[in-house]
Amino acid sequence: MCERAIRPAKRFWWTTLSMPTIKLATCLSAGRNSQRPDQIKHIYMNLIELEKFLKGQPSFRARQVKAAIFKNLIESWDEASPLPKDLRESLKKNFSLEITGAVMESKDKKTIKAAIKLEDGEIIESVLLKHNDGRNTVCLSSQVGCPLGCRFCLTGKMGFIRNLEFFEILIPLLFFARHLKKSEEKITNIVFMGMGEPLLNYDEVIDAIRTINDENGFNIGARKISISTVGIIEGIKKLAREKMQINLAISLHAPNDSLRSQIIPFNQSHPLKNLLKTVSYYIEKTNRRVMIEYLMIKGINDKPELAFELVNLLKDSLGKLFFVNLIKYNATGDYQPSDQKDIENFKRILEKNGVPVVERYRFGENIKAACGQLAGDCRRVRFRDEN
Ligand code: SAH
Ligand code: SF4
Numbered sequence: 001m002c003e004r005a006i007r008p009a010k011r012f013w014w015t016t017l018s019m020p021t022i023k024l025a026t027c028l029s030a031g032r033n034s035q036r037p038d039q040i041k042h043i044y045m046n047l048i049e050l051e052k053f054l055k056g057q058p059s060f061r062a063r064q065v066k067a068a069i070f071k072n073l074i075e076s077w078d079e080a081s082p083l084p085k086d087l088r089e090s091l092k093k094n095f096s097l098e099i100t101g102a103v104m105e106s107k108d109k110k111t112i113k114a115a116i117k118l119e120d121g122e123i124i125e126s127v128l129l130k131h132n133d134g135r136n137t138v139c140l141s142s143q144v145g146c147p148l149g150c151r152f153c154l155t156g157k158m159g160f161i162r163n164l165e166f167f168e169i170l171i172p173l174l175f176f177a178r179h180l181k182k183s184e185e186k187i188t189n190i191v192f193m194g195m196g197e198p199l200l201n202y203d204e205v206i207d208a209i210r211t212i213n214d215e216n217g218f219n220i221g222a223r224k225i226s227i228s229t230v231g232i233i234e235g236i237k238k239l240a241r242e243k244m245q246i247n248l249a250i251s252l253h254a255p256n257d258s259l260r261s262q263i264i265p266f267n268q269s270h271p272l273k274n275l276l277k278t279v280s281y282y283i284e285k286t287n288r289r290v291m292i293e294y295l296m297i298k299g300i301n302d303k304p305e306l307a308f309e310l311v312n313l314l315k316d317s318l319g320k321l322f323f324v325n326l327i328k329y330n331a332t333g334d335y336q337p338s339d340q341k342d343i344e345n346f347k348r349i350l351e352k353n354g355v356p357v358v359e360r361y362r363f364g365e366n367i368k369a370a371c372g373q374l375a376g377d378c379r380r381v382r383f384r385d386e387n
Contacts, residue, residue, distance in 0.1 A: 044119040045174075047167035050095050061087070067216040069097070070170070073178050099175050112179070116172050118144075122161060126172030126194055128179070128187075137189040138176050140169055142205050143196025148230055148266045150251075152297060152335045155195045164196070166207035173218065190220060193228045193249075199235025209246065222246050228293065230266055231275040240285040249291040249325070250279055254301050255310035263300065276317035283321045290322045296338035296346065297329045307349035314355060323356035 047069075054062045061083070068080040075098075077083075077091045101116040112128045127139040146153070147160035177187050190212060192198040198205045209225060211217040226247035229235060239248060254260035260267040279290055292314065296302050314322060326347055329337040338346075343359065350357040 044117075045096060045099065045167070045171060046119060048165065050091075053091075053094060057087070063216055065091075066211075066214075070174065070177075070211060070214075070217040071219065073174070073181050075178060099171060099178075101175065112176070114172055114175055116175060118168055118171075124164065124168070124172065124195060126176070128176045135188045136176075136180060136185060137191060138173055138187050139191050139194045140172060140208075141194035141196055142169060142192055142198040142201045146196045147200065148197055148264070150230065150265070151263045152253075152295065152300075152329065152332065154332055158195075163201040164204060166204045166211070169204060169208040170211060173212070177218065187218065187220065188224060190225045191228065191249075192226065197230060197232065198227050199229045199232035199239070202235050202238060206242065206244075209244065213244075226291070230264060231270060231278075233270065233274060233278045236278045236282050240282040245286075245288065247291065248279075248282060248288065249293050250275070251293045251295075252310075253293070253295050253297075255306050255313045259301060259306070263297075272313070276313070279322075280318055283318065288321070290318070292318075292322055292324045293327060294324055295327050295329045296343045298336040298338045298342075300335065302338040302342045302346055304345060304349055307346045308353070311350060311353040311355050315353075323358065324350055325358050325360050326350075327360045 050065070051062065054065060064082050065080070068074045068083070072079070074080050077088045077095075077097065080088055080091070083091070099116060101114050103115075104113045105111070110130045112130075113125060114128070115123050115125050117123050122144045124141045124144060126141060129137045129139070131137065141164065143163050144161035145158040146155045148156060149159070150156040173187065173190070180186055192205065205227070209222070212220050212225060213222055222245040226249050227239070228249040228251055230251045236248070239246065251264075252260075253263060254267075257267060257271050260272060282288075283290055294301070294310070310324070314324070326343060328340075328343060329335060331337055347357050347359060
């Protein structure tokens with residue numbers, strides 16, 4: 001079953017992003033002025049190496065370079081006009097601004113999935129969701145794979161490969177920001193709901209958020225950024241103490257320990273009581289509303305009695321500052337999404353009992369682009385330049 005779920009999708013367009021034959025890839029390319037990767041030292045973007053390289057320069061230069069990359073979204077060092085010519089030349093010889101990846105677009109063009117290749121060959125995936133109201137949300141990954149192995153999650157099935165560095169977390173964002181710039185659009189919202197458990201890579205995720213926030217970076221406010229977690233207690237406590245107004249989402253998916261432990265093995269050693277106590281601490285400390293995510297998986301967690309159980313659990317432990325987000329599961333082979341009538345019934349029970357609830361629109365179904373479903377396909381397809 002799992003094999004079938006991760007077979008490469010036929011509609012993937014694999015290319016380095018400067019190949020002229022691919023329409024979407026071309027518009028995302030590094031541009032005519034960019035150098036071919038074989039002429040430069042670091043052929044993948046590596047901000048840690050870049051930072052080392054800039055050590056001998058006055059500190060304002062590092063700020064200018066950062067602003068050129070993340071704010072002005074340059075695709076060639078020639079565009080970094082505030083920098084002196086000799087520095088630009090030297091940067092050109094040493095650091096590529098090209099992002100290597102593949103893209104896939106949904107039929108309605110509202111969802112774009114990107115698979116980005118990192119310096120060590122690992123691939124991370126990210127999704128851009130274009131909403132009708134003008135918001136453009138990017139779903140980011142925090143790890144390659146995930147150690148938590150939730151039964152319904154393709155990333156979980158990959159196992160854990162490694163944590164991402166802060167700048168690697170940002171590469172997909174840069175990729176989509178450059179793409180949107182062509183139509184004078186911007187990224188407005190960020191969700192850490194891609195591959196991996198963000199609170200198990202806490203420091204790098206927070207560093208990435210600082211650049212997302214920074215006015216010399218992406219300049220996106222913390223209130224527009226959401227972190228989703230399966231429930232890493234220490235991470236939630238740390239987040240509660242950060243002076244950042246990020247949104248917190250908890251992947252609950254079940255109202256009791258026996259069901260939750262079946263689908264989320266992590267719950268076996270971290271029962272709901274501890275998780276909800278910590279969420280309650282977070283709410284008290286930040287006065288922020290927490291989102292409770294509840295995937296609707298057919299025959300597993302969608303029975304009416306479980307909706308009543310969820311009402312009691314949440315009202316008893318969280319008070320008022322929360323809402324439930326019912327999310328239709330994206331089929332992976334092992335599990336199926338609930339029927340719409342069961343979702344509506346579940347929702348009605350929550351509403352009637354005073355629990356605020358929303359139902360998330362299902363984006364990118366035909367390209368397997370559900371956040372949290374970002375794994376599998378890309379690892380099995382070779383890039384054209386490797387053939
Ligand atoms: N590790 C974090 C964040 C990444 S997963 C977490 O679990 O919260 C982001 C969300 O996608 C989670 O709520 C996860 O349960 C959900 N998800 C996983 N597989 C999915 C699928 N096939 N369809 C829809 N949502 C899925
Ligand atoms: Fe990891 Fe989240 Fe997937 Fe669970 S749902 S395996 S925590 S990425």
